[in-house]
Amino acid sequence: MSAGSSLPYRLRPNKAVDRELFLSLLMRLASMLSLETYHYVGLGGPFLEDFRLVHGRLGIAKMTCVETEEQVHKRQIFNRPLSSIECVHQSLEDYLDETDFDCPVIVWFDFTEPRAITSQIERFARTIGTVQIGSILRITLNANPESLGKPDHKDISVEAGGDVSGDRSHKPTTQEWRLARFKERLGSFFPSGLTAAGMTQKNYGASLLLSLKLAVEKEVLNFQDRRIVWALATHYADGQAMVTASLVVCANDDKTIEAQIKAWEFHTTTDAPHRVDLPALSTLERLTMESSCNAQAKMGFELPKSNMGESPFDVFKKFYRIYPHFSRVEL
Incomplete structure (x- = not known):
């Protein structure tokens, strides 16, 4: 786990929105797949915030947090919000290799180390064939092109x-x-046809997702009983550029899950990820943008753009309902 992964979410608003999008996807599928009976596996960081939210939103009780760093693992045991969370001092790869799941799973491969990008993609793709049908897999990858050297x-x-x-x-x-x-x-x-234009800060994340899609499609060809449905893909940066992709492992003849996903307002695939590039706003700016159909004219000034080049007004309009609000609470 990188030091950046320990930053609080108030310092990473784009990651907070990305997480809310994933939770929204799970909520949409909850009743159809009976997600409360699933086993959730992920890397929770020292505070296990994702685990708290997954339990609170979905009612999942069977959860396993995997961590390789000993001191972070000890903090997880101390900080875990629920006694039902199993904290394992092990790599995610070793845990998956040694565990036979007796139910469908939700696995979040939250990778931050860019040097192992190929093995990370391979592991994600290979897991499609080792989990039960109905499982949900999600991956986060470092999308900084400078990591290439x-x-x-x-x-x-x-x-x-x-x-x-x-x-x-x-x-x-x-x-x-x-x-x-x-x-x-x-x-x-x-990916065939990829050019040097795909190596810029703005486009490198999309290039990684193309590689991920290729790896997954190759893996799925090995199985006749299952197929995958891409549900959500994002590209964001809170200092460090990241991409995510989420899919559902479906029975080969099942079309109902795909229909449910495609009707979701935030559905997107690896071919066209959401660019989560929200501006930093004062409370007055946020309220103005929420209440006005032409906030830019009413405010009378431009908001700065990031390296992704997205219009901050357009992005806010797209994600305003899940824009994070942080406040100080004295305990």
Whole structure:
């Protein structure tokens, strides 16, 4: 677990919205799949906030929190909000290999380490065939293209204002250099037709999701009794860029779950993830944007854009109902 994963949600509003989207998906499927009988497995961080919310919203009692770092594991035992949460000092991969689930599961692969991206994608895809039909799988991946490495400035062409240096025919641009590293790292999961444009801060997350989709589709071909339905995909950044994807493992002849998911207002797939890029707002700005159909004209100023380039007014309009509100409470 990275240090960033221990940051409180008030410092990560986009991640908070991403989490609410996933909980909304689970709530939509709860009655159809009887999710209260499922086994929830994830990486809860030192405060197990996700576990508290999953139990509170869905009533799931059988839950396992997996953690490799000993001190974080000890904090989890101390902080766990429910005695029914099993805290395991082990890697998620080892836990899944050693456990035979006797019921459908919800597994959240919350990865933050970018260097192991290929094995993370492989593990997620492989799990599709080892869980019971009806299970829900979710993955979070680090989507920072700088994790591919930094080339020596002498080995690349210098780019400025759309122009490149005169040695262009001999040296790659930074994005072209990263594309070569990405292809080396992903191997058979490298999407055909991917160009250097997919290695920018804005597009790298989408490139990762294409690789994830390719790995999952290859894995599903090995099974005749099941198929997958993509339910939710997001791309967000609270300092560190991340992508997520969620799917349901369905029986091959079952169309009801897919229909329920596709009718959900926030349904999206790995081909077109939600860009969760919410602006930091004062209380007055938030109330104005919630109550006005043309908030930008009423406020009379622009809000800053992030590296994702999304309109903050459009993004807020899309997710205003789950925009996080944080306040101090004295105990």
